[in-house]
Amino acid sequence: MSVISYILAAITVGGGLAAVLLKNMVHCALAVSLAFAGLALLFLDLDAQFAGFVQILVYVGAVAILVVFAILLTRSSETPKDGGVFSPTWLAGLVVAAAVFAVIGWAVLNSVGGLSYETAVPAVTVQQIGQELMGRYVLPLEIVALLLTVATIGAVIVAMHEKEDAK
């Protein structure tokens, strides 16, 4: 593990910790975007170019903005008048994050036995990813597209219903 991997891991973990510990909600959202960017850089460090760039495009470019809008349009964006940088429930946040990490880590470590051992780093090009998506994984792709369509229609219906109610 080179020095760069350690630095990127520090950035990602720092962003995640800040997201859990800070008081101001929008600061937390920006810290989680930093964690996403750190993850993308880790993907790039592992030579997974497509995954890294798509992580930035989707997570930082869309999911982070979604989170920020959700915080803005609800009440939690009001700034706390008393000082202090850390939120009063920081211990609960850390405990929950550690518990989720433990569960996911246990699941991943238990399933490692089913994977084949790779001896060399496979060089994956975008063309191979495309062919796999259109060939072997076309059914999950279509199911995900259907799910996104359902979510979009649901969002439109929720927003439209509000407008009719107000008038």
Next chain:
Amino acid sequence: MVERLDQLFVLLSHWLVSFLPAGLQQAGGILIGVVVIVCLYPALFAIAVLMERKGLGRMQNRYGPNRVGPYGILQPVADGIKSLTKEDIVPLSADSAVHFLAPLVVVVTSFMGFAVMPMGRNMVLVDLDAGLLFYFAMGASTELAVFMAGWSSRNKYSLLGAMRAVAQMISYEVPLLLSSLAVVMITGSLSLTKIVAAQNSYTGIFPHWYIFTPWGFAGFLMYAISTTAETNRSPFDLPEGESEIVAGYHTEYSGFKFALFFLGEYVAMFSISGLGTTLFLGGWSAPFSFLTWIPSWIWFFSKLMLSICVFIWLRGTLPRLRQDQLMNFAWKFVLPLSLLNLLVAAMWRFLGDGWERWVFCSAVLLVAYVVVGLQEMRSDHFGPRSYRYVE
């Protein structure tokens, strides 16, 4: 001789790097490329700002700035000195950390786009296999910085301007990506150097640029509309128009931070025009086969500055679109047409060579344009005015 003029900057960079020890040479080459990009594009920014003010002035039947140098040539120097020496005012209740970071993030993500752009033959800083994806990833990061700027100013107008700007940028990002996707489909690669190389051949004297095909022409028009909206330029500049919302998300920025926002906006304009020339206008290839003796980088920068002139022309000519007109236009007109453009590009590829594919593809696109346009213009029903109040 022509060859050496074409590769002038590459040879210059190799000569400079040869003074370094062998281990540092690759890093030295990259460093030279980065320094050139960071110095060149702000210089072009100064020229573009001057062109804009003079050009807009002439279009509005007045002179532009003409006091500072002969014909106002030194106006950008005066602007730079002013922005450096102005007092930097930060509102008392503003979130100072985020307020400070927002212009930095805008400028950094705008400059990152140049890393994958081929500015001449063999003149690309990083030749990524997924270059186009990297470019759009950097563009997506700019939106978060715009939101940071608007929210941290603790100003209602800034927040409103930032939310409008982000909504507009997200809405137009989809047609932007879809119109670029047609180019990727036909070329078969996401790498920008391969896309330029695919356009670098000639039949007779005419080039094989993608803009000279039906799907390429429609794609270029939609790409141009989407880039004008992505960079918040007129006629899509509701988030930052002075008469609408003071100055939108950069209201509370003064002095050099405002200059950084301005720089970021123009650099984003340059990089997205550069991407447009790479995808549709053939990048660094010459327009006619008898003009290939002119160096490739001259063609790239000429096309880039031509795109900037078209942006300035649009700004001086068209009125501003209202927010709901803007969003309707994106989701109901440009997006369906860009999806249809993908289909037409596929038909182009599979109909084989010959005159049939020209006629068929052009006919499909024209009919769709007329039908969707008429549909959109018809569906404005104006009833009695209704009010919605905040509960």
